[in-house]
Amino acid sequence: MRFLSLFIALILAIVLPIGAAIYVGTAGPGPYLLVDGGPSQEWLAPRDVGQGQAVAHRHASQAEARDASDRQLEALDTSSYSSVQSVTRYRLRAGGVGLLLPVEGWLVHVVAPDRAALDEQVAALPFLQANPDPNPVAWALDRHPGAVALGILAYALLLGCFMFRGAAWAGTVKPDPGTPVLDAAQLRARLLEVNGLDVPLQVSQTEKGRYVLTWVLDHARWARPGGMTFVSKVKRVELAFDEAHKVVRVVETTMLRDKDKGVTGLSARISLFRGVTIAETSHQASIGLTYQPSLGWTVQPAHEFRYRDSELKGPFIQCVTGSGWSWRPVITFWRPLGG
Template identity: 35%
Template structure:
């Protein structure tokens, strides 16, 4: 059990990666089942997982490659202390130069238990050394490793140490707001040590001086060793980062288009652009206000849903809302591709004795899912401005269901339905789709 605890404490990032992977897998499973039941493609899930792999995969591989084994973590958490160094003679450490560092002034070494009884009351022995540089070193020996750990935890709470970072093997570094300094804590079996300094450089210097006594390499947390740089070379790491960003950007555009695209129906031969245009214009959704119109040159079909438009009065205030979703279907006869660009907007307003307010939001690009249901209460007002007997207004908007007739009209005509983020010129379609 202790080795597992030591491994978790020595590999916090790996534990976080594992937790993220489990949560992500569960969410993707739930969403995937829901999409399958709705008859939707799972491509958006694969697109999202691919993007996560590109962005987070290299980091996960790096941390897994540098993960400490349970044996290494347990060994690090139980760093062996030279008992001779911490030998006690006549109520004092027999070798203060090794316990506190070779530059210690023994006249400035004081018993620590009377100073901090809050967390040193169970210590077998504890002393604190003071230095002219405003540094301090606390060394304490406890009956057991658990008692030493409890003392460290109480130290953190009592002295209000914040922003702690580190591990069992390197120690923990934090800030003491009350003293406006930095502190490093270290556990090694029954020994608990803490040293303070105004800057991390002081902590690192003191750690080096204490290394022989601690019997372990102690470094300031947050100051990475040379081996912590991926590939062992900063220039190579930067080059990899640039490549990774480019791959992520490429996948974002290409992958999103692939995830939202629908290929031609099996066995469907491509029809002419005129025939497809007639099929798209013939789509008629009677349950939702929809406008289908072709451009002058006949290569673009604009489909607009004004699926919510209401005005109502409540508590001496007037309110209103409007929701619009539009898709532009650009027909490319050469490749038998219908490129789709989406635009959506929402307006909410209110006016009354307390003043007026308006909220407007608009966006364009690609919309994988959009399901809305809203109900507002109040005395409804007709478009002509007359009051109606209705006391509520509700709307439901399911974009997937509304787009389905247009997608089917395209794919059953032997064409490809391809949503895009922007309508790119021919020379840039390798990226935008």
């Protein structure tokens, strides 16, 4: 239930800001307004304004003006352009910048040598004025794109931190109420008892006082027609003991190595996963084709592998919680991110 709540919260944290920005950006007021009845006849042909030129064309509707703006942009040899609320700013490969502005059924086209001159020319047009109540999204994207990018990056980092800490919260397993609490030395001793059992698992201690559980999940080599295949899968779970809060913080790492050697050459693959595992089940089977005179063609499993994450970690979670401690999977042991 906790993981479902975390998933819903993350979806809302992504969808709501994006949806609100799109709604305000598209439904809000335009950046410019026509005054004095719009452009006069003299603006239907290009006119010099400041260091550049401006021209206006009348269309039957605002939608047609936007379509005309798109066609005009496609006809230009631009190196870059940006469009906010159908207002397009572009840069020409040959030098110079321009503005395509659909407003109230008119398409206003302004060109200038640079951005500063372009803004001055637009401000000098007698039939156009900036909207006194501008669209906040369009204004921010047009005037402060760098600040908007930094804001998006900061929010993404904040969201990532929330996701990592939320995963630790959602994956925490607490002991039952009334469970006797053992000290760290007793819990460590319980974990080390596994080394005396005949299982493909080892419990070791690091220099930092953490314990490492290492499972060899799959380690096999088999021959096939024309070659040899080697597969190794190792799961490593590192435990850090928080004695003050009686919490075992857990970082999981899984490494898969796959090597195939045959008549066509050698291929190898290595994959590494580090994070919080909610649930994992694997079933892999490699099939071999053989021929025997008495049986004919037969297909037999050359190698089969099954793995369920809960079967491996479950006993250790029970050991930890049965000792009165909480089991908390984390992305990293660094507390600001891992929790």
